[in-house]
Amino acid sequence: MQANSQKRRARKTALEFAGYVAPAVFFITLFVGIPFVMCIYYSFRKWNGIGKTSEFVGLENYIRLFTNDPAFVSALKYTFIYAIGTVLIVNVLAIFFAALLESKIKGRGFFRAAFYIPNIISLVIIGFIWKFICTRVFEALMSITGWGIFGLSWLGDSQLAVFSTIIVSVWQSLGFYILIYVAGMQGVPTELNESADLDGAGAVRRFFSITIPLIMPSISFCMFHSVANSLKMFELIFSLTGGGPGTSTTSIALDIYNTAFNNSRYGYGSAKSVILFIIVLVISVIQVNFFKGKEVEA
Template sequence: MLKTLGRKWREKIEFGIFTLPVLICIAVAFYIPFAMTVRYSMTKWNGISKNPVFVGLDNFKQIFTGDTNFADSAWFTVKYAVLYIVLVNVLAILLAVVLDMKLKTTPWLRAAFFIPYILSLVIVGFIWKFIFMQGFNSLGESTGWSVFALSWLGTPGLAFISILLVSIWQSIGFYLVIYIAGLQSVPEDLKEAATVDGAGPMRKFFSITLPLLAPSITISVFMALTNSIKVFDVILSLTGGGPGGTTYSIAYDIYRDTFQNNLYGYGTAKALILFLAVLVVTILQLAFFKRREVEA
């Protein structure tokens, strides 16, 4: 009995010794900075002074009652997130179905769609900025098409569309890989049985393939949701928030207040609100899609 208790305690001590360094790293990298974020969100601080002024919940009151930039950036982020999630997942599923048909060019096409994802969104933004400003101008002069003469980065509506299209172009390869893996896990005998029963391609897709893609859809929607809510780098490099601040996302608004206006306490409060929003939306999304997976 004593030997058994001694062995159990020894195993617990060994487990604690091996896990303690990991817990310390997690605390230093996440929990301590998060606690400092909560603290600084209740202060008025310019990032330089040694003694931030405690203001309580005044920063949060200002954000929700008197900050029109935050409201506009939140609306921009919501529009962007909804369209990005829907379009990138629909296009990725359609492309995955086509590339899963064992075509001769399938390996090359997969590589072509995935290569943009390797590039940083900042680099992609600068590349497309050159295309929109110089490339489209040259194409307009050579073809005479009016679509190339539009101010894609100088008009609020077109600037929003430009950000959305560039983001989808850069990231669709990532979601494509997820859906191809999901399609390859669909049992072939189910498709063959459906064919024997007289089901057509559309019927097989919506009755067999799509329900069995539920785990892949859950992962892809989760990734698209978190990435779209935190969109920043493509805006920084492509439009810089213009024209006239109409393409400010929440993340870009936080960056502008914190690092350009030196409102570190105020920007930290906005960052905390963004964190809580991402957390709540993510939990709801995962719960909803997991329930749909069980039903499917």
């Protein structure tokens, strides 16, 4: 009797779990799973994205990627430069500002909100705002102040444009990562810092010996999130530079968009998408495993 009752409860729990999970599984399968499988399917075919028929070409799309597509190689190079610059700068600054906001600085609530506001604005809008700033606003400031920094072609020079996309991306996402690091620092036991203080450890020593190891889960998450987002970045670059000047700021995602939709080479664009997925997957797995190994218990 008791065994039957336990089975009924287990069955009821399983049905309740399935009822809660089923809608999410359905929509994820519909809008993510099926398109992903179709992307892999079309990556082995030649299709313009409109016609009813497509031609099987095997590995031809993948071979062409690395042997006869300098635009993709250029996009790959820029994407890695952009990702490395963005990930390093945003995480270092976020940890620094999080530490400041966790100190006894006045107006902490105001600064937390001020840092986070850009994160709630659409990336497309952010791109257009900074495009206006880098052209019209800087031009006006140059005429008023005469400072040479405002006279630079921030979006017209290929090297400066790369730097500009990194800086704007850091400005937009900084608040989110500050929030994660602040939450992590609030979980550090105060008695550990008090004990280290009694032992004569300075603020810098306490920060690197106690705080950093104990917020490693936050660092692991922020690194994973920033790496994945940087490698997939599209909206900001699309609205800020459009991939220019030339192709100096064309990311892999933007190159995929141009290939599939502007050049009507959907099959070839699908192959590029699969390569991007593999790159993001491999890098994310490596960095998550690396940082997970550094985590310690409080």
